Amino acid sequence: xxxxxxxxxxxxxxxxxxxxxxxxxxxxxxxxxxxxxxxxxxxxxxxxxxxxxxxxxxxxxxxxxxxxxxxxxxxxxxxxxxxxxxxxxxxxxxxxxxxxxxxxxxxxxxxxxxxxxxxxxxxxxxxxxxxxxxxxxxxxxxxxxxxxxxxxxxxxxxxxxxxxxxxxxxxxxxxxxxxxxxxxxxxxxxxxxxxxxxxxxxxxxxxxxxxxxxxxxxxxxxxxxxxxxxxxxxxxxxxxxxxxxxxxxxxxxxxxxxxxxxxxxxxxxxxxxxxxxxxxxxxxxxxxxxxxxxxxxxxxxxxxxxxxxxxxxxxxxxxxxxxxxxxxxxxxxxxxxxxxxxxxxxxxxxxxxxxxxxxxxxxxxxxxxxxxxxxxxxxxxxxxxxxxxxxxxxxxxxxxxxxxxxxxxxxxxxxxxxxxxxxxxxxxxxxxxxxxxxxxxxxxxxxxxxxx
Numbered sequence: 001x002x003x004x005x006x007x008x009x010x011x012x013x014x015x016x017x018x019x020x021x022x023x024x025x026x027x028x029x030x031x032x033x034x035x036x037x038x039x040x041x042x043x044x045x046x047x048x049x050x051x052x053x054x055x056x057x058x059x060x061x062x063x064x065x066x067x068x069x070x071x072x073x074x075x076x077x078x079x080x081x082x083x084x085x086x087x088x089x090x091x092x093x094x095x096x097x098x099x100x101x102x103x104x105x106x107x108x109x110x111x112x113x114x115x116x117x118x119x120x121x122x123x124x125x126x127x128x129x130x131x132x133x134x135x136x137x138x139x140x141x142x143x144x145x146x147x148x149x150x151x152x153x154x155x156x157x158x159x160x161x162x163x164x165x166x167x168x169x170x171x172x173x174x175x176x177x178x179x180x181x182x183x184x185x186x187x188x189x190x191x192x193x194x195x196x197x198x199x200x201x202x203x204x205x206x207x208x209x210x211x212x213x214x215x216x217x218x219x220x221x222x223x224x225x226x227x228x229x230x231x232x233x234x235x236x237x238x239x240x241x242x243x244x245x246x247x248x249x250x251x252x253x254x255x256x257x258x259x260x261x262x263x264x265x266x267x268x269x270x271x272x273x274x275x276x277x278x279x280x281x282x283x284x285x286x287x288x289x290x291x292x293x294x295x296x297x298x299x300x301x302x303x304x305x306x307x308x309x310x311x312x313x314x315x316x317x318x319x320x321x322x323x324x325x326x327x328x329x330x331x332x333x334x335x336x337x338x339x340x341x342x343x344x345x346x347x348x349x350x351x352x353x354x355x356x357x358x359x360x361x362x363x364x365x366x367x368x369x370x371x372x373x374x375x376x377x378x379x380x381x382x383x384x385x386x387x388x389x390x391x392x393x394x395x396x397x398x399x400x401x402x403x404x405x406x407x408x409x410x411x412x413x414x415x416x417x418x419x420x421x422x423x424x425x426x427x428x429x430x431x432x433x434x435x436x437x438x439x440x441x442x443x444x445x446x447x448x449x450x451x452x
Contacts, residue, residue: 038160039140040115042124043068043131046139051147052132067212068132074210077130080111088194095193102126109184110177135173137162167225168351171202171232178205179236179292182243188254197258199291199380201387202229207394220355222395223363226388227355230296231347237292238340241318245333251325253286259379260286264424272427276376281323288322290315291380294373295388298366300346303353307346314339360396364389365441371434379425386415389437402444411437 046068047053057064072078083089084102093101101107108114112126113134121140133139141159145151157163164170177184178200186195203226215221244252260273268274281287293315300308314335321332367374367385374385389412397405415437418430 038138039119039121040113040124040133040138041121041140041143043072043128043133044123044125045143046132047072064212064214070210070212071132075212076209077134078128080129081108081127082129084108084111092190092193092195096189106190130177135162135164167228168232168347171225171229172236174202174205174229175200175232175236179233180240181236182240185240186254187244187252191254191258197254197380199383200229200233201384201391202226202232203391203395204387207391219399220357220360220395222398223355223360223392224350224353226391226395227299227350227353228347230292230299230388231343231350234292234296235340235343235347238336238343242333242336242340245325245329245336247329250329250332255289256286256322257289257378257380259423259425262423263379264421272376276427278323280320285323285325287378288319289380290319290377291384294370294377294381295367295384298370299350299363301366302359302363304346304349307342307349311339311342311346314342357396357400360392361400361441364392364396365438367392368434368438368441371431371438375427375431375434378427379419379422382415382425382427382430383419385434386412386419389415404440404444408437408440408444411440 045051049055050065052063052065052068054065055069057066081102084100084107089101089107093099093104093107096106098104098106101111105114108126110130112129113124113131114126115138119138137160139161142156142161145159146156146161153161153163153165162169162173164173178198180186180198186198191197203222206225207222218224241255244250244255263273278285278287293311297308297312297315300311318332318335318339321328321335325332367389371385374381393408393412396402397409402408411433414433415430418425418433
């Protein structure tokens with residue numbers, strides 16, 4: 001696959017060199033050689049060793065020039081298309097009656113850069129999967145010019161490059177597939193056929209990837225990325241819910257807590273779910289999957305308490321309606337849209353927020369102190385809390401030396417162990433582990449003399 005991709009780079013590289021020489025001489029590129037702006041040229045356009053295909057990082061430019069090589073050799077996004085041909089995917093295609101997944105628009109929407117035929121240059125290929133232009137936008141407008149020495153990023157953006165340096169735009173781009181939208185989604189039918197349910201946390205997912213970019217100089221950038229990611233995924237989830245609830249096919253059980261139904265059965269005396277009861281809904285009706293909110297609310301409480309109260313009221317109303325979803329689609333759609341608008345407003349506030357040691361520590365403490373409530377919301381909410389704490393503490397310890405660093409890290413790792421068997425998730429066990437994280441954080445702050 002890597003050789004196939006590199007075999008196509010030369011055509012685009014030639015265009016890039018033509019554009020470079022003409023622009024460098026002050027001339028405009030000729031319509032006869034200029035690729036129309038807005039076309040997708042394919043990942044091969046970035047593969048030359050003198051562009052982004054170097055095996056080793058270089059220091060001659062502001063970029064390392066090995067970005068393509070990292071993506072093609074290490075990044076799972078590069079294999080997003082090929083997984084559509086594995087046995088599980090083929091079986092899903094048969095169950096869903098959509099034919100071959102590698103030819104089905106439903107699957108290609110996220111597993112490839114499935115743009116319209118008239119937007120594809122000659123060397124474009126779906127087999128590249130989630131490739132360079134999936135995130136950075138169609139390159140035909142800036143592919144040649146951006147090779148010019150000292151060419152600023154802003155000019156590339158003006159020519160069609162998607163600005164992934166903007167956290168708001170970056171998180172929306174990721175959420176378009178990892179949370180979903182009207183165009184790209186995973187519904188209950190797809191989950192039943194074998195597709196994983198969608199979970200996402202921007203900073204946790206980002207630091208788990210092979211990095212092909214230089215990290216920002218801001219030491220607390222990761223905390224900002226976490227905050228923006230939480231806000232964006234809630235917004236995307238609410239917009240998706242508003243859309244689904246307005247359809248004649250509503251309800252879609254993919255919006256509910258999977259493990260409320262799909263959990264290991266126990267003796268009634270051992271069931272934490274039955275001990276908790278079913279507040280706000282009829283017994284037997286799965287609750288709304290509130291994982292996109294239960295952790296996010298803690299950062300909003302710090303930044304804008306009044307907006308958090310307003311958002312909380314909408315979320316509680318939404319949870320109540322989702323406890324009786326039949327026949328209430330229009331009302332659910334209305335409340336979800338209202339909450340989405342507010343979450344978008346909060347995201348803008350978070351984008352301008354100052355992040356530091358005190359803010360991050362208080363945020364972690366607030367989350368663990370809410371461990372009982374979060375744990376009772378189910379496996380997905382607990383999972384979101386773990387990913388969040390892992391991301392936040394990773395940023396915290398890189399900037400602040402805690403005396404009991406390893407103890408805190410071990411306690412957070414213990415949260416992950418609660419998901420070894422998701423269907424056997426236990427809220428009391430997770431809450432107990434959250435208590436250990438809380439105790440470790442308190443001991444660390446006390447030993448360091450950090451004020452609350």
